């Protein structure tokens with residue numbers, strides 16, 4: 001029986017990339033998994049794949065930047081599954097080729113909304129459900145770009161992901177005495193479909209990988225393994241941290 005057997009997990013942005021790999025890894029570890037995404041086709045396909053791994057799996061159409069969507073999703077999970085134990089708040093996106101002076105206000109607000117505000121909104125609604133259940137575990141998606149300045153990442157993305165790391169520590173401190181652990185993972189460059197497309201268009205792959213101790217991009221499954229660890233009882237004393245999964249980049 002998997003270490004997460006009987007646990008109910010919510011994965012935002014679970015239809016693709018790191019979210020999909022994490023949803024799969026959580027299912028393999030025994031959790032029932034709810035994939036929340038704006039991509040209905042991809043999300044439904046993900047839920048079908050996960051159901052084949054053993055536990056229950058469903059897709060919910062959720063825009064992680066819309067508070068009503070997030071609140072409804074958590075309410076539905078509690079009523080259909082009996083509660084919420086684990087959450088991976090994974091939605092986020094940057095843009096390429098922007099500097100502090102060439103970022104528009106519109107794009108700044110969009111990236112902060114998608115990458116940082118969505119993380120806070122998710123926790124706002126997940127935490128009361130977890131408290132009602134007697135505890136839970138949250139993993140937020142930061143990035144190595146939020147830990148040290150990487151000029152391939154946009155300033156809005158870097159600031160948002162640094163915000164995710166700090167918000168993670170804040171929430172961990174605030175809710176530790178209610179049985180909730182909150183950590184983040186900070187992946188370096190990871191071979192998701194979006195990044196594969198970027199590498200195909202731009203001769204940047206070697207430059208990016210060359211800045212790491214381990215000179216290659218991570219696989220989504222390698223990031224997912226850290227998510228499962230943080231969700232598991234093996235990490236019972238780990239809270240408030242942002243765990244790098246970045247081949248040595250700080």
Ligand SMILES: NC(=O)c1ccc[n+]([C@@H]2O[C@H](COP(=O)([O-])OP(=O)(O)OC[C@H]3O[C@@H](n4cnc5c(N)ncnc54)[C@H](O)[C@@H]3O)[C@@H](O)[C@H]2O)c1
Pocket residue numbers: 012013014015016017018019036037038039042062063064065090091092093094114115141142143144186187188189190191192193194195
């Ligand atoms: N791929 C990398 O190299 C890398 C590195 C560090 C951090 N990250 C972070 O990991 C997370 C996942 O990235 P990825 O590369 O796997 O991305 P991806 O594009 O493969 O997947 C993102 C998923 O989020 C969904 N999504 C987008 N907007 C949404 C919204 N408003 N509400 C709900 N779902 C939404 C998309 O439909 C998609 O399924 C992001 O937060 C990203 O910033 C990625």
